[in-house]
Amino acid sequence: MATYNNLLLNLQNGILIITINRADKLNALNIDTVTEIKNAIQQVYDDAEIKGAILTGAGPKAFVAGADITEIAELSEVTARSFAERGQEVFAMIERSNKPVIAAVNGFALGGGCELAMACHMRVAAENARFGQPEVNLGIIPGYGGTQRLTQLVGKGKAMELMMTADMINAQEALQLGLVNHVVPQEQLLEKCGEIMGKILSKAPLAIGLVIECVNAVFNKDENGYQTEANAFARCCASEDFVEGTSAFVEKRKANFTGN
Numbered sequence: 650m651a652t653y654n655n656l657l658l659n660l661q662n663g664i665l666i667i668t669i670n671r672a673d674k675l676n677a678l679n680i681d682t683v684t685e686i687k688n689a690i691q692q693v694y695d696d697a698e699i700k701g702a703i704l705t706g707a708g709p710k711a712f713v714a715g716a717d718i719t720e721i722a723e724l725s726e727v728t729a730r731s732f733a734e735r736g737q738e739v740f741a742m743i744e745r746s747n748k749p750v751i752a753a754v755n756g757f758a759l760g761g762g763c764e765l766a767m768a769c770h771m772r773v774a775a776e777n778a779r780f781g782q783p784e785v786n787l788g789i790i791p792g793y794g795g796t797q798r799l800t801q802l803v804g805k806g807k808a809m810e811l812m813m814t815a816d817m818i819n820a821q822e823a824l825q826l827g828l829v830n831h832v833v834p835q836e837q838l839l840e841k842c843g844e845i846m847g848k849i850l851s852k853a854p855l856a857i858g859l860v861i862e863c864v865n866a867v868f869n870k871d872e873n874g875y876q877t878e879a880n881a882f883a884r885c886c887a888s889e890d891f892v893e894g895t896s897a898f899v900e901k902r903k904a905n906f907t908g909n
C-alpha cells in the first residue's frame with residue numbers, strides 16, 4: 650500500500666475522494682505529488698472496492714495553482730522533457746481510467762491544475778474557481794497535456810487565446826466555454842460531484858468504462874473511433890449486465906448491475 654504525504658484519501662460509498670493537500674502552497678504540484686497522484690490512480694484501477702474517484706484540492710482557495718514553480722525553475726532541456734512526459738503519463742492514466750474520475754474544482758486551477766482538471770472525465774466548479782494556462786508568463790508552455798486537452802475542450806480559437814494571453818477566466822466563463830460541466834456554490838461542490846457520481850455508479854460499469862474508451866478514441870489519431878465503438882457495443886451485448894438491463898426494462902423494475 651502506497652503512503653501519501655501530499656494527498657488525503659477517503660473512501661466513501663465506493664467513491665475515493667483524493668484531496669491534494671498542500672494548501673499553504675495552493676496545492677502546487679511538485680514531483681512527489683505527481684507521483685502520489687499516480688499511485689492513487691493506480692489504486693483506483695486495482696481496488697475493486699473503488700468504483701469512481703473525485704479529485705479536489707485542500708482549503709477554500711485552490712484546486713491546484715500549477716506545477717511547483719520552484720521545481721520548474723531548475724529544469725534543463727533534458728530534465729524538462731522527462732518532467733513533461735512523466736506528468737503526461739500520469740494524467741493520461743486518469744483520462745484512460747475505466748472508472749469515472751470527476752474534478753471538483755474548488756478554487757484556482759492554473760497551469761498544471763487546469764491540466765489536471767482537464768484530464769478528469771468531467772469538471773464541476775465552485776463559484777470561486779478560476780481557470781487559466783499562465784505558463785507563457787514564465788517563458789514556458791503547458792507541459793502536462795494542456796495544449797491538447799484545452800483545444801479539445803474549448804476549440805482552437807479560445808484555446809489559442811487562453812494560452813497566449815495567460816488570461817484567467819472565472820467559473821461562469823469556463824461553463825460557457827464547455828470547460829466545466831456545472832458551477833455550484835463552494836459548500837455544495839462535493840455534494841454535486843457525489844450526486845453525479847452516484848448516478849453514474851447506478852449504471853452498468855462495463856458500459857461506463859466503454860463510453861470513456863470510445864470518447865477518448867475520438868482524440869487518438871491512430872484509432873478508428875467508429876470501429877472502437879462497434880467493438881465496445883459488441884462487448885456490452887456479451888455481458889450479464891446487458892441481460893439484466895434489458896430484462897429489468899421489460900419487467901418494469903430497476904436494474905441491478907454487477908459489472909459482469
Ligand code: COA
Nearest residue numbers: 673674675677714715716717718719757759760761783784
Ligand atoms: N508553485 C509554487 N508555489 C506556488 C504556486 C506554484 N505554482 N502557486 C502558489 N504558490 C505558493 C506561493 O509562492 C505562496 O507561497 P509562500 O507563502 O511560501 O510565499 C503560496 O503558494 C500562496 O500563494 P500567493 O501567491 O501568496 O497567493 P495569492 O492569493 O497572492 O495569489 C495566485 C494566488 C494563484 C494568483 C498566485 O499564487 C500565482 O500566480 N501562482 C502561480 C500560478 C501559475 O503561474 N501557475 C502555473 C505554473 S506552470
